[in-house]
Amino acid sequence: MSVSYKELGLVNTREMFAKAMKEGYAVPAYNFNNLEQLQAIIQGCAESNSPVILQISKGARSYANSTMLRYMALGAVQYSKDLKTNIPIALHLDHGDSYELCVDCINSGFSSIMIDGSHLPFDKNIELTKKVTDFAHKYDVTVEGELGVLAGIEDEVSAEHSNYTDPNQVEEFVKATGCDSLAISIGTSHGAYKFKVKPGEEVPPLRFDILAEVERRLPGFPIVLHGASSVLTSYVDIINKHGGNLENAVGIPEEQLRRAAKSAVCKINVDSDGRLVFTAMVRKVFAEQPKEFDPRKYLGVARSELLKMYKSKNENVMGSAGKA
Ligand code: G3H
Ligand code: 13P
Ligand code: ZN
Numbered sequence: 001m002s003v004s005y006k007e008l009g010l011v012n013t014r015e016m017f018a019k020a021m022k023e024g025y026a027v028p029a030y031n032f033n034n035l036e037q038l039q040a041i042i043q044g045c046a047e048s049n050s051p052v053i054l055q056i057s058k059g060a061r062s063y064a065n066s067t068m069l070r071y072m073a074l075g076a077v078q079y080s081k082d083l084k085t086n087i088p089i090a091l092h093l094d095h096g097d098s099y100e101l102c103v104d105c106i107n108s109g110f111s112s113i114m115i116d117g118s119h120l121p122f123d124k125n126i127e128l129t130k131k132v133t134d135f136a137h138k139y140d141v142t143v144e145g146e147l148g149v150l151a152g153i154e155d156e157v158s159a160e161h162s163n164y165t166d167p168n169q170v171e172e173f174v175k176a177t178g179c180d181s182l183a184i185s186i187g188t189s190h191g192a193y194k195f196k197v198k199p200g201e202e203v204p205p206l207r208f209d210i211l212a213e214v215e216r217r218l219p220g221f222p223i224v225l226h227g228a229s230s231v232l233t234s235y236v237d238i239i240n241k242h243g244g245n246l247e248n249a250v251g252i253p254e255e256q257l258r259r260a261a262k263s264a265v266c267k268i269n270v271d272s273d274g275r276l277v278f279t280a281m282v283r284k285v286f287a288e289q290p291k292e293f294d295p296r297k298y299l300g301v302a303r304s305e306l307l308k309m310y311k312s313k314n315e316n317v318m319g320s321a322g323k324a
Contacts, residue, residue: 003107005091006140007109009074009081010090010111012090012112012142013053013090013092013112013142013181014142016053017222020051020222020320023323024261025318026261026265026267026268026320027051027318027320028053028310028313028314028320029055029269029270030052030053030054030270030271030310031060031271032055032060032069032072033059036278036302037303038054038073039303040310042079042080043307044306044307044309044310045080045310045324046080046083047307048310048320048321049322049323049324050323051089051090052090055092055093055269056069056110057094057095058093058096058097066108073089073091074109077089085324091109091111091112092114093113093114094114095114096114096115099128099131102115102132106135106141110141111141112141114143114144114145114183115129115144116146117129118150119149125145125146125173126172126173126176126177129143129177142181143177143180143181144180144224144267145173145174145177145183147182147184148163148165149163150188150226150227151189151190151194163185164185164187164210165184165186165210167210167217171217174221180222181223181267182222183223184223184224186225187205188206188225188252189227190226190227191227192229192236192246193248194227194229195250197250199248203252206252211223211263211265212263218264222264222267223267224266225260228252229252230252230273230317231276232251232277236249236276238281238283238284242283243287246276254316258317258319268317277302278306281298281305284301285297285301
């Protein structure tokens with residue numbers, strides 16, 4: 001049975017991005033796979049009065065069950081109202097890899113879809129993105145396409161090396177596909193090992209020159225950054241201090257993301273930072289309280305710390321706090 005996101009209290013990304021573009025901030029797009037992550041995202045965005053995009057990957061759907069996740073997201077809409085806020089919430093498919101998956105998500109109440117054809121030849125990427133967009137727009141679901149390849153490994157998409165977006169291709173891609181936003185590659189990458197640098201060494205800056213050229217060619221068009229976790233040292237240190245081994249984990253410096261958020265970048269994706277916070281707190285509780293075996297005790301600590309991290313992102317990185 002099909003259900004429209006509009007009946008579920010969700011919104012697509014069109015107005016969210018128009019406001020973000022006008023006012024110079026980025027809407028946070030946070031991935032979730034479980035209840036505690038989702039609670040922290042919603043409470044964090046409610047408390048900072050920020051719009052939010054809830055992201056579900058194909059991997060998350062198979063881990064947590066697609067029906068479960070969908071109802072959790074819907075519960076989240078109601079939860080945000082219980083918290084006495086009316087923040088806009090979009091439910092977004094992250095890295096959709098086929099037309100069929102996108103259709104399934106649209107039919108089950110997603111308000112926004114990413115079709116990731118970035119690994120395909122240009123013409124095939126256009127063909128697939130257009131096919132998805134034509135279907136999605138019948139239901140007023142917004143579509144994110146991608147041009148350029150990010151390095152890093154995800155469940156379904158993997159690439160050894162990044163391949164920066166070619167600004168010469170963006171106008172044709174957007175015009176031919178009709179997509180609503182475009183993910184580009186300017187030096188971010190997925191996961192917790194974004195750059196090979198020695199401890200203390202500066203990471204290479206993002207390619208703001210490519211971003212500027214894309215903006216020049218697509219004035220007012222919403223741009224998306226994937227792979228934008230900062231891999232916060234404080235959490236990596238907690239993990240490593242309590243039995244973990246995340247050597248040389250490094251992310252995108254927050255000040256570079258802040259700069260991007262003020263530009264045409266309207267959506268910034270963060271998954272790994274949530275995973276790191278969660279792991280750090282669970283490891284800490286296990287190490288310090290070896291007799292503890294009530295999951296609420298360690299998951300609850302992880303959830304509280306996640307809440308702080310999301311609020312801090314909204315306030316200090318995205319600039320989305322107070323913008324709902
Ligand atoms: O960019 C991808 C997200 O981090 C989702 O990762 O496929 O492991 O759920 P996943
Ligand atoms: P990170 O791995 O940097 O959190 O990126 C997440 C992402 O791009 C989700 O699509
Ligand atoms: Zn991504």
